[in-house]
Structures are given as C-alpha cells and as structure tokens.
Amino acid sequence: MDRVDLLSKAFCQEQGGGFLRRANETQLRDIFNRYASVEQNGEKYMTAEDFVIRYLRILDEKNYNADTVRLLGSIVDTSKDGLISYAEFQAFEGLLCFPDALYKTAFQLFDTNGNGMVSFQEFAEVIQKTELHRKIPFNLNSPFVQLYFGKDKSRLVSYSEFSQFLHDFHEEYAIEGFRRADKNGTGFISILDFQEIMSSIKSHLLTSQVQSHLIEAAQISQGGGSRVSFPYFIAFNSLLNNMELAKRIYLNVTNGHRTQEVSKEEFMHSAQAMSQMTPLEVDILFHLCDVLHQTGRIVYNDLYAIAPEQYFKQITNRLAEIHAVSSPEDRGVLIQILESTYRFSLGSIAGAVGATAVYPIDLVKTRMQNQRTGSFIGELMYRNSIDCFKKVIRHEGIFGLYRGLVPQLMGVAPEKAIKLTVNDFVRDKLMSKNGNIPLWGEVLSGGCAGASQVIFTNPLEIVKIRLQVAGEIAGGAKVRAWTVVKDLGFFGLYKGAKACWLRDIPFSAIYFPGYAHAKEKFADENGYNSPFSLFAAGLIAGVPAAGLCTPADVIKTRLQVVARAGQTTYSGLLDAARKIYKEEGFSAFWKGSVARVFRSSPQFGVTLVTYELLQRYLYVDFGGTRPTGSEVKQVSHLGDVKKPNPDHIGGYSVSLPIFSGIETKFGLCLPKFSVPQS
Template sequence: MFKSLLGSLITQASCQEGAGYLKRADTEKLHEIFLQYATVERNGEKHITSEDFVRKYLGLFNEDDYNKESVKLIAGIVDMDKDGFISFSEFQAFEGLLCVPDALYKTAFQLFDTNGNGLVAFDEFAEVMRKTVLHKKLPFNMESTFVRLYFGKDKKRLVTYQEFSQFLHDFHEEYGVEAFKKCDKDGTGFISAGDFRDIMMSVKSHLLTKDLKTKVINASGFPQGERKISFPFFMAFNSLLNNMELIKRVYLNATNGHRTQEVTKEEFLHSAQMMSQITPLEVDILFTLCDTLHNTNGRIVYNDLNTITPEQYFKQVTRRVAEIKAVSEEVNMLREPFRVVNFLDRLMSPEERGVLIQILESTYRFTLGSIAGAVGASAVYPIDLVKTRMQNQRTGSFIGEVAYRNSFDCFKKVIRHEGVFGLYRGLVPQLIGVAPEKAIKLTVNDLVRDKFMDKKGNIPLYAEILAGACAGGSQVVFTNPLEIVKIRLQVAGEIAGAQKVRAWSVVKDLGLFGLYKGAKACLLRDVPFSAIYFPAYAHVKAKFADENGYNHPLTLLAAGAIAGIPAASLVTPADVIKTRLQVVARSGQTTYNGVIDATRKIYAEEGARAFWKGAIARVFRSSPQFGVTLVTYEILQRLFYVDFGGSRPTGSELHVATPIEETTKKADHIGGYQVAIPVLTGLETKFGISLPRFSFQKPAQQ
C-alpha cells in the first residue's frame, strides 16, 4: 500500500515538475482546445474519450479498422485514473509531462503503468508487451534471467519509475540477445545470414533506414559473402546502430568539424580511441556499410553516416522544438522551406536536366539574387557614400585643406550640409543596377560550383576560388556603369551651390563607352574580391553550422560579414584607383589615363598610404552588405525552394522529422502537446515498442 501511494506521489510530482516548464503556456487557450474535443459530460465535468483523444486530437490511428486496444493503451498514458475518460486536469498534466527533459521515459512508464498506481508490476509489463507488434513476430522469453533480475525471482517485485527507465534501456538489447539464442539452437555462437536478416527486420527494424534494409540487410550473403554471423559481429553491428550520434562526433573530431573531408579507417580509429569506446570491429562494420551503400572506397564523409540509421527520438523532438520556437517568434526563415509545387518533377528526372531546365534554374537564382542584392545595398548605402568621398579626397600639398578628417567626420558633415537624404545620393541608380549585378554574381558562383561538385556535395578549394573569380568577372558588365554613375552622384554634393546632378544627365554625358571607364580597375577589384569572399564564406558558414550541419540565419549573417573583412580590405587599392578614374577631376586636381598611370601618379603625389584610403569604410560597407545579401539570398531559397536538380546552399535545411504517424501539424497543439507526436513516436524509435494499428492483420504489400 505504501509503495502504491509513493508511486502515485512520484507521478503527480513529475506532472508538477512539467508545469514548471509551462509558465508561459496559455491555460485559457488550452482549455478552449480541450472543450473542442470533450464530447462527454460526467459529474458536471467535460471529458475527452480515449478514441477522440488519440484519433481526433493526436491524429493517430485514423483508419476505420483501427486497433482499439492500441488506442486504449496510448490514451491510458494520459488517463491517469484509467477510467477511459480524460479530464481537463489530466489533459493539462500530460501537457506538463511532455515538457520535462525525460518525457520519453516518463511517457513509456505511464504506458506500462496500466493501473495508474505509479509502479510497474510484471503482469502489467507482460500484458502490454504481448500486445506489441514485435512480441507477435518474435515472442520474448518472460521467464528469462533478465526479467527475474528486475522483477524478482517470483516476479512479484514492483518497479519504480527510475528502475523501470533502466529496464527499458537494457530491455531491447536483451531482446536481441534472446533472439540470437533462439536461432543458435546448437550453441555454436553463430547464426545463419537468413536468421540475422529476420532478427534485424523484426527486433531491430526501428534502427534501420530504407537503404540499409534493401541494400544491406536483405542483400544475399551479407556481410562480405559470409553464410554465418558470429555473436561478436551481431553485437558490434547493433552497438554501431545504437551509437551513430557518437560515431558522427568521432568523425567531426577527426576532421576538426569539417563535414566534407574524407576520412580513412585508420584516421577514424585514431579519433575513436581518443574519445570513445568504439571497437575496431564496429569501425570495420561502419566502413563496410558505407562502402556497400555509397561505394566509398575506404574513405567516408559525414553525409555517408546520415543514411545508416533513421533519425532518433531526441533529434525529432529537438528539431520539433526548433520549429515551435520559430513559429512562436514568427521567424519563418527557421521553418522547413516552403516548397513551390515543382512541375519539373513530372517532366524529367535530375539526371535528364536539359538546357531549358538550366535556363529556368538560372532565372530562378537570378530573381532571388536581384532581391537579395537590393536589400543588401540599401542596408549599407550611407557607408558606401562616405567610403567614396574619402577615396576621392586628394591630399597632395598643393590641394589645400582636406574636406574630411576621417570617415566619421565625413558622415557628420554630409548630414549637416546635405541632410539625412544626402547619405542616399545615387541610391536609385544603385538599386536599378545592383539587382542584376549581385544576381549575376550569385548565379554564376552557384553554377560554376555545381559543375565542380561531386556526388557527395564536395568541391575542391581551387574550384571554389575559380567559381568566385568567375562570379566577380561576370558582374563587371553591370558593375562598372552602375558605379561610375553612383560615384559621380555621391561626390556631387561636395560642391557648395552646385547644380543638382541627375543620373540620366550623367549617363548622357558619358555615353556608352564612357560608362565603362575604369573597367580594368573594376576587374582588378571584383575578381580577387569574389575569389576571396565566396570560399571564405563557405568555410566560415560550415564552421558556424550546428551539429546537424544547419545554419541559423544569424550564423549566415555572421559568416557573410566575417568573410567580407579580408575580401574588402585586400582589394582596397584597386577600388581607390577605380574611383579616381571614374570621378570627374576638378580644377587643380590630377587627371589619370588608365590604371598604370593612376597608380604611378597616386604613389608619387600622395604616397603608398593613399591606396588604403577608405579601407575602414569599405570594410564596414562591403562586409555587412554581403552578409545581408547572402543571408537574404539563402533565406529566399529556403522559403521558395524549387528543385531543378542542381544544388542548394549547404546548411539550408532544417529537417523537422515527420514521424510515421504524423500526417498534419495541428494548429491547436500548443504548449507541451507540440511535441506529443515525436514523443509517442519515440516509444518505437528508441525502445522498439510498436503497437498494432489495425484490428486485424493486413495482407503484406507485394
């Protein structure tokens, strides 16, 4: 009696603990949702039936021939008094339970605690297990030593929550061992490849991906043509599947965080011995699996590991919580990409991409790049104006007093003499021109990278540099006319009382060829800038990615800004020369005839330091501009993703796992219930506890 009371108190305490995580939950909203499903009134209080809770609210088992016993067991997790009806207090208590760190174990415990006394007896455990799909396929020996150790020799011992959590952790491994023993009738320590396949497809099916099932487990003669599977191999194989997250960490330790670096077996073993207890046999199996699935030839990359085991429970919940946070903060960029309906999938496969498809892909990227470029340019335009005026300022001894002492002084004087809008002189032609300029740069970089990228998504450093250089060179056809007009408008405000200069008058004065004055200097600036920037951005972004390779928009922004610092600063001399060539020289100022002449005269009259004028302003302009531009470009690709068969930005996909039973994400799942489906699915993916969906056995699909 005392143990029963103690167990109930523990269960209630866990619910109170969950309530502590729900201080922000809207109780009134939760009650409104509860009433939508509460169709039964008992003793003046509304209740939800087991069927309505599982089938209507959770959206599980919604087939006509659903298994009523399974529905009753799942509803019993919430129905603490086990009367077949769920009150609001029980509904709210389970919401709190879903928010505690050990929600999966507590949910599993309440599944087996069928009488609701806060303790699990052997009879309760056996009753639930005998109803599972696994037990029907391969019955577990309820008289085994393992069971007696937990429930006592006479199986009368009641198990507490903490003890049962350890039991569940060990139980499925014991299930595999029991299955091996049944197949090894002679006690040789070996089973046939067919028995191995049967055990893995029944007892360990929840650990297998579709590819692993079809290409490895069902492959004749696996492993390596052997007809017999030893017990050590069986245990190592299952240990490997259970510890894939640790395997990934070993890989990242071996590559210092890089996900595309190839790792040999020897390098992996060395890393494993430094940080884990992974055995050489497990490593052998790992490399055999990767080679079977991907033809890795003894070298693996991070993506090879992702296809070995399905996403586990805690990954599903973590990513589901990330999605919930994104929704609550209204940050759509963190959600699963909005996928535009893609008619191309109906026309041809990615291997059959033709010229038309590639043109459509380029147009798509060009459009998104145009929008991103306009956003980035607008964000930093005042800094760009200050940079231009600082670079155009002559400091020769015969020029007289300089207009601006530094960039900050220039900024203040522009506002004082020309107003706030003076900081945006030349913005309109900038926006007109920056769209195709940035679009062509981003598009060409992506297309060239695609050409050099292998099937695993790897690209060598020289190809990254070449792609960036091509991008920088291709944009000059738009950049030069844009910049010469912009620069002349930006410096026009320096002349007091001067007639207002308009973009169209500048274009007419320059003519077609005049618009390309300084084009050589523009090439000298833009080609090395992009050759530095894009590879730096790709590598910094990879460093900032989380353990799943995903980049939060803030990490994209930071990566873009950091990559812009070396790129913008190192090409400042070319930018100074370009500015001097494109600005109209005033009375008394030196004129220049080409890049070499400008370089020689600037050095002779102003010294080497003149080539670095405006470097700080340039870094403060280019660095955040490209950060904003690229984060906008990648977010647009996430939100409006169309699959043309090419590549998409790495780190762009936040895979919110879709559990087996989850078909919709209900808007009325708030608070803890937003992770209800992943938690319930975790009973299968973590413990292999799968309840039958149908009231009768359906015929197998042919």
C-alpha cells in the same frame, strides 16, 4: 484540488522557463472542451478515441485497433475509469514538458492500474500486444525478466527502475532473437535470420539504404560466408546505437569539417583515443559505407545515411520550431539583424548561381521583346527565340550569350538576396503561434519581397538590357556598363521603375505561395524535400508567375531601351501600353513570353534550391524559422502525421515525437489497424 491537478500546478512552479513553456490555462481548457465528447454531472470528459484519434491524430479514424487506442488513452487516464478529465489532460500536458517525458510516458503506458508501480502482469499485458512480440515472441520467463521482477515475478518496479529496464529490454530482445535463431547453440545464425531479426527488432535504427544492403554488408564482413557470428551481431547493434558517437569521432578527425574524406586507419586512431568504439564496430562501419558508396573512405554524409534521425533530434527540431513561431519577440534586435544578414548572404550566392545558369535565355528574351513591328521598316531580325539564339552565336560568338552578365551578377546578388530575405522575414512576422500562415499572408509576403527588390532590380535591368541589345547593331561601338550608368545618371537608372513594380510585385506574390505549396506536395511521406523536388517546385511555380507578368515585362523593356531611328518612343507606362496595343496589337504584350518562362522558371528553381540547400547544410540557429522539408525526419507508425494539430500547444507541441519515441526508442510498436476476425 485532486492529485493530478496538484501535480500540474507543482510542475508549473518547478519548471519555470525550463524544457518547454506551459500552455495558457484558458487556451488549454478551450481546446479540451472542443474535443471532449462526454458530459457527466456538468463536467466534460474526453474518451480514449477523442484523445488519440481526434486530438493527437496518430491513428486512422476509420480503421484503428481498439486495444491500441485504449492503451494509449490510459497513459493520460490516470484514474483508469475510461474517461479523461480536464485535470488529467492538463497534468499530462505538464508531464510532456519534463526532460524525461519519453520515459515517463512509456512508464504510464505500462502502469495500467495507475498505482505508480509496474508489475510483471502489467508489463506482460502490454508487451504481448505489440507487433514485435506477435512476430518474435519474447521469453517472459527469461533470467533478464527475473532480475527485474524477481524469480517469482511478484516484485513491483518503480519509475526510475523501470526506465532502466526499458533501456536494457530492447537490447535483450535482440539477443533473445539471436538465441531463438541459433537453435543448436553454435554462436552463429544464418544471414537471412540476421536480416529478419534486424528488420523486425531494430528496424527503427535502420535507414532504407542500410536495410536493403544488410545481407551484402554481412557477407563482406564475414568473409563471404553465409553465417553471422554473435560478436558481429552485438557489434552491429552497438554501432547502430552509437552512430552519434561515430559522428563525433569523425568530426574529431577532421577538426569539424564535414566534407573531408577519412580513411579507416584515421578513424580507428581517433576511435581508440576516445576509447569508445571497438575495432569490430569500426570494421562494420566502413563495410557499410563501402557497400553504399564503394570509396573505401567516409565523409559525414555517409554517417547520416546510415543513422536515421532519432527521437531526441525530433524533439530538438520541434522545440526549435516552437521557439521560432511562438516567441520571436524573445530574440534580441541584434540576433534578428544577424539572421537577416545570414539569409542575405546565402541569398546573394543563390541569386548569382541562378542568374548565371539561365543568362543566355534572358538575353534572347530581351532581344525578342525589343523587336518592334509596325513602327520600324525592314525585315525582322529574329523569327523566333531559337532563331535569335542561333544568330547571336553566329555573329557574336558564344560569349555574346553572356553580354551584360557582370553587371547582372553585381546586381542580381543583392536583388535576389533582399527578395528572399524580405519574403522570409514577412512570413515569420505573419505566422501564427502554431507555425501556420494564411494564403493572404503568403501572397502579401511575396508582394513585399517583389516590391523591395526594385531598388536593385531597376538599375540592374536597364544597364543589362542596353548591353544585351547593343550587339544587334553591326559594327557599332562597344558599349560598356560604366558608360551606360554615366549616361543615364542616378534618376535615369530608375526609368521604368513603375513597370518594374508592376512586374515584380505580382510575380513574387504568385511565385512564393506557389513554391511553398508545390514544395509541400512534392515532399515525401516524412515531409522531406530532396534537391530534385525543391527544383521541381521552383520550376513549376515559376511558370504562371513568369507567364502572367510578361505584359509588364514587355512595357518595362520598351521604356528602358534606347529607341533607334524610326522606332516609337514612349513617355511613360500608360503611354507605352497604349502605343504598343495600337501599333502592334494585343499579342505584342506577350512577346518573349516563352523565353521568359524558360528563363525565369529554371532561374528561380536553381536559385531556390541553392538557397534552401545552403540553409540546410550551412544552418545557423538564430532561433527563427528554417525552410520546411529541410531535414530527413523519421516518422514512426504511430506518428505518421506530416503536421501536428494546430491545437497542440504547450507540452502537447512535442506530443507526436514523444509518442512515436515510445516506438522508435524502445521498439514498442502497437498495432495500428484492427485485425479482421476469422
């Protein structure tokens, strides 16, 4: 057993259930063999291209920089023979599981000869290939470099020492950039130079909002001048490096509340009490927030807008995803019950918001569907949905549009809650260990959600419908919800339940997969969904779901409404379908389809965006899944892949954020694409 295999075995014994579970060896061997393209003496090997391009998928397979692939591949290729053995592949999987995996991976990038130490020559070879060095060359003869590698640069640096060097190097790089711009040694640089340095050296710490307002913020902070002082430059960088601290200071002021506005004086008092931020850093923070929002005070979201998600947050999120999809059985029954209760509560709120938003459209839809032709003599009450809307307001007032809303809200809250909860629950159970769910699983989850809601939907619908059509009878007695319930009795509340199932099961089976895929399409390049994209996904998914299920909705309405004199009565689902077709024709099954689409699509759009935003901002970690696209994820040049390869198991489950972390933590961006030769 060679050195790297011994390392991997030792790690298994040492870690146990620590940072991350190791992959099953048989499974890992199968994955390795799938990507290994070279065979020598009966053994398979990966090339650097196999590992970086095909397995990690972090560079374009058609146009990539060969030096970048070689350097990244050498991180795993500890023997430095140009090939990656299974033992090396397995050992690197173990290395990724260590808590300091980012530093260990970066160290192996620079340890180009594999002797466990980094020389100045190795450091210079790698750093000179980075895009940053090509743009702003670093002085490799600086006193900073000499302090680590010696004046004659002959000193070899160990892993622990090199990790400290990397930590300090990027800060020194920023200072080096300032020195280069301050040619006369005045202690000032121009605002344009400041923008160039920050955009080049510190781009990984800048959100797009901050980057677009750098000059404006600097001008305000510097009293409207055209220069930036060195103290301001250092404080600005220190602030960006310590935004997590700024968030803690804010939460200390507000006692954990995230929506409370905080003044500069309140923040300053807390910052000084914690002895962690200088007054200049606080000034810069409030200047940035004022440029972005112009309120003079800050809330938690302002801090989030300034600070992008960092490497360690990406790791935390990825570990949460892994835990949720790979070992749900590890969570106790009580935890799963609490998670379902939490989702049920948020679903209730979301359902009530969605129902209220579109209730007038629902009332119009119901009255249009109940309007008979063929069996009732007389002029049609409503010519179309718009005419119905106008007449309700004219004869019943604006509140007539909300007739039956109270019982609707009493029922729609648990109805939508159980629907959303069951869909999430079944999806969780049908997810593979890699977090994927097949289309049939999405359809089945939606169907189960639709079936489960009928226990709430049918009583709700029958009471709501009878209240909605009651206003059509001029001078009729006022109908109350309790009277309808008492007249129907328990079993009467489930009249038309078969039609309700016929409508709700296919609706949800169409809607939820459609919503999931539309949401994925509308996500930005970082996989993040804005509230608008969530609403648009819900709106679009609702069109086919609501439209195609209209015939079942018409039959259900006819079964649940009390027939008036001269109107046809129905004995059941098939009888209703037969009589409607015979008396009114095929088109009758599509009555109110436009109103239904205009009601259901926005209702579910509002409901789903509310549900997901509630989970986003009121997130409680039960170890399960959360809606995808819920958090802003900063994706680096190397890691601009929306989804990890399903074959990334064990330590490789966090390989993408760790590889991107080399860039986002240390600014070591290697060129992605090949450079055309002149």
